[in-house]
Amino acid sequence: MRMTPQRQLVLDALRELEHATPEQVCRHVQRVTPSVNITTIYRTLELLEELELIRHTHLGHGPPTYSLHEHQHVHLVCHRCGRVDESPRAVMDQLCGTLRAAHGFVLDAAHLALSGTCRDCTRETT
Amino acid sequence: MRMTPQRQLVLDALRELEHATPEQVCRHVQRVTPSVNITTIYRTLELLEELELIRHTHLGHGPPTYSLHEHQHVHLVCHRCGRVDESPRAVMDQLCGTLRAAHGFVLDAAHLALSGTCRDCTRETT
DNA sequence: GTAAATGCAAACATTTTGCACGATT
């Protein structure tokens, strides 16, 4: 496989943005090289994910967000304001064990976000 | 607000299907009344959700799935075979407390699914 | 009768595919 400029640009973008949708990666890449097509972004993200250099997370509504593979954490999405907070993977350890025991289900804590109401929005409600 | 046949049909569909995407609801409804348009399905689902009669869950890829509001549980989605398992809400209780203490984040356990590898797929890998 | 709800067509957003052209080895 070849390390083309486009592929390097996508990796650089994710390193800088930490996590981003395909659209956001595209805009970031196009600031440096405007000719890069969004199709290439999609194909590159897919490829880099197969190589396990990156991974994607579903935050709920809207497109998935991609990040470097080592950038592992649990995402907490507020369904009122949309804010995305992060928590260390370890908060899921106990749940992880429970699900494995009860269902044989091996949890991938980082792939899906958790949804709820963030501190600020909770305060506003009361 | 009016209880139209279409709205009743959507509720009936969700009662029978337990959880379903807008597309699946539409197909189910159209078996009885083929004239119902998918636009109406979308609008009805949105309305019924505002009334808190139903809710939706993001299982990861693909469209959201809707279910009756009282039908609350945690969804476990296998990212290898796509199978969706269910677990009682209570398995999230401890995590729920941890997140509230650490982030002030009030978890909505049912809105997003958990992703991982199901028992069968885990067995196959080994 | 009136406001609300529906159906239809078209717009929209996101992602995927086919194919010809260009770059890399």
Added chain:
DNA sequence: AATCGTGCAAAATGTTTGCATTTAC
């Protein structure tokens, strides 16, 4: 030269909107 990667256009998918018509109250 052969293969792999890219850009472009078009298709596919999922969802939303505008508007005329119909329906429930």
